[in-house]
Amino acid sequence: MLWGRPRTFFSRVVAGEFQTMTAGMTKNKAEIQTEILADVLHDRVGQVYGPGTGIDGLVRLSGGASRETWSFDALLPGGGRKPLILKRDPLDEQTDTQLIEGEVRLGVDRWTEGRLMQLAGEVGVPVPEVPFFLDADDRTSAGFVMQRLEGEALGRRILREDAYAEARPKLAFQCGEAAARLHGIAAENLPPLPVLPVAAALDYNRDVVDSFKQPHAGFEYAFHWLRERLELAGDRLGLVHGDYRNGNLLVDGQGLAGVLDWELGHLGNPLNDLGWICIRAWRYGYYDKPVGGFGEVAELLDGYEAGGGARVSLEALHFWEVFGCMRWGVICMTLAFTHISGRERSVEKVSIGRRAVEGEYDMLQLVD
Amino acid sequence: MPTDRPNTAELVEAVREFLSDHVAPNVEGQLAFHTRVAVNALAIVERTLAQGGAMDAAELVRLKDLLKQNGDLEELNAELSRAIRAGEMDDRKDALLAHLRQTAEDKIALANPRYLTKRG
The missing domain is CATH 3.90.1200.10 (Aminoglycoside phosphotransferase (APH), C-terminal lobe)
Structure with a gap:
């Protein structure tokens, strides 16, 4: 691993240990991970855009063993939405295989990646704005959040x-x-x-x-x-x-x-x-x-x-x-x-x- | 290798046809994509079974000629790679390039023949 982050919680989620956490309901791993992430993002948008900011439409875009990307909207307290994308490191231990994929072992961490986009934006390179970051903690891996722009990348x-x-x-x-x-x-x-x-x-x-x-x-x-x-x-x-x-x-x-x-x-x-x-x-x-x-x-x-x-x-x-x-x-x-x-x-x-x-x-x- | 029919090529062909005619139309998303990838991989195997032997033989002749020594494909390719890195092929650059281009063209003819029909 190139960057350390707490493992215990996620490995328990991965093992399915949390499937019976909610009384009377069985949730799969993906649903639990989505709920945890929704809580994390809710807390962060509250800090960034002010108390009362909500989130809506959280959905994972990339599948498989790649870096996770998620789409969601921040619902501003005064009305209005900010369409956003989260890019974060994978949670699962086994998906770390991507570190040796291509040239990713040269790759920078998510903070650096987001920071480069901010710097590029400041000198007039068209890039999505990067309003905030996620630090790795016991609920999430490290990531950064960027503006969700309209357009085609394929x-x-x-x-x-x-x-x-x-x-x-x-x-x-x-x-x-x-x-x-x-x-x-x-x-x-x-x-x-x-x-x-x-x-x-x-x-x-x-x-x-x-x-x-x-x-x-x-x-x-x-x-x-x-x-x-x-x-x-x-x-x-x-x-x-x-x-x-x-x-x-x-x-x-x-x-x-x-x-x-x-x-x-x-x-x-x-x-x-x-x-x-x-x-x-x-x-x-x-x-x-x-x-x-x-x-x-x-x-x-x-x-x-x-x-x-x-x-x-x-x-x-x-x-x-x-x-x-x-x-x-x-x-x-x-x-x-x-x-x-x-x-x-x-x-x-x-x-x-x-x-x-x-x-x-x-x-x-x-x-x- | 058994030569009884179905031979190796016929088995690979049958699996490729099964994937493309029966699996591909009934799956979607990532599975459909990976099915197409699998069909392409089997097509490479089929082309290699049909043409690879002659290509290998021709490559071996070129390597012996270029390096003025005997050996099998693996040995001579290792020797050629070493000699290029050591700068020992610089005096035979034209012959070397002709060999490398022919070898790459043969490999593409197996891996993705359409790549050769358009220059870019």
């Missing part, structure tokens, strides 16, 4: 549905602009973050591949190619979103409404984000639009300059696209090995291992 729908036809042509520019702003947040304002300069990021991925004990010539070529061209990456060190891509962007009819999922935020080379949003994995079939399946590289880089970023050379972007393809392949393998190692048996995870070659194949088209 990459495929953003590219396909008519509702986003006007938004799509604007997105690449807007993504560049938002990236420049988040990259420009002064280091002294940032909370403590993992530090991962390009060479360390490369080592990290190579170590992950080594841990599989499965020599892989294609990825070795990527490591070698990147290692020989480190100077192309640039030596900037700043806030990196860490998963800046179509799929983590909330889009409404007008364009970019929110940048989501900040848990891989770290200090590194910011251009990493620009390469990542360009890899083919996020184009969902719209291959002629390199940026997220919706836009052109020139639009992304123009937006980056408009947002206050320096002009990005195509050579540097190319380096980070190669890096991104490699990284996508390594993430696919990592997911497969969570199944193979027995940490979490899943036909979905093991199957995604066969997508590693997509990153490898794309990388091999980009290198010389």
